[in-house]
Amino acid sequence: MRRARGLALLAVAVLLAGCGRLDELDYQPLTTPDEWCRLRPCVGFGGTVLNEPTSSLLVFFLAALWVGIGASFLVARYGQRSRAWLGVSLILGGIAAGLAGVSYQAFSYLLKCEGREYCALTNGFEVGYSVTQAASVSAMVLAVSYSCAQGTARRWCVGYATVNVVAYGAITAAGVVLPSAFLLSFEVLLLFALPGVILTGVLSARHYMQHSDVMSWRIMWSVLLLVLVQVAYFAYLIFGITQALWDDGRGPYFSANDVLHVGMAAWLLYVYFALRNQLADEGSDLFAVEPDEEEFTAQDGLADPTGGHGA
Secondary structure: OHHHHHHHHHHHHHHHHHHHHHHHOEOOOOOOHHHHHHOOOEEEEOOEEEEOHHHHHHHHHHHHHHHHHHHHHHHOOOOOHHHHHHHHHHHHHHHHHHHHHHHHHHOHHHHHOOOOOOOEOOOHHHHHHHHHHHHHHHHHHHHHHHHHOOHHHHHHHHHHHHHHHHHHHHHHHHHHHOOOOOOOOHHHHHHHHHHHHHHHHHHHHHHHHHHOOHHHHHHHHHHHHHHHHHHHHHHHHHOOHHHHHHHHHOOOOOOHHHHHHHHHHHHHHHHHHHHOOOOOOOOOOOOOOOOOHHHHHHHHOOOOOOOOOOO
């Protein structure tokens, strides 16, 4: 435990020491401060420039929702490790959303462009977002491993989640110190986050095939909905809908990030209402009494692929 704390403190020290070099990385393609504000709303307020005001309100609302729902699972954890780790995962996700809102949206001009010839690629807020997001996914893997696995399978999942977050932290530290745009890129974050999402889907599907239980069925749907939200985000981004709507300030601004944040808010509400009275550790009898089939079907409105009533 002391060694782990020491390594964590060392990693933080390296990140803090290297953040000053992030200014060496320019946004690509090279973008001047004036061009930055032609691509998105910029509003003067109190002597500074704020970006994307409505989008910023949305992301900060999402961050608060994320933390609030995570806290609710922590408070009502009932001695279940799965509920505790889900709470941790959601709170970390909320912190990540808040950090993203600060740098990618509300204060992007101030942090990346003010006083520069060309806007910067990234900063400490965005590095913090990436690390916190990776940790959130690892915590989610732990939550599902305690609810849908046991024995060797659970130990492997715990090991994977631990190694995954430590390895990503090390790669991010290297990216900060060098500095390296690739090591700090969203693509590298996806390489570490996506397998965790897939793993939670596999664990819940395996558990459902073994037990046909309500909990794992709902976890499966939460994973599917999360993937669909990401697909909507990337589709919106790839087709350039943001700039087509914005049209250099002549139209409304609704970005791919807004699509992501609306979808994530819906996902969070599903997780809360679907799992608040279902999520428990494997083998626990915390929610042993299940609702009758008619009530169960009416609540979820989803068909069971095996032909039975949905969960």
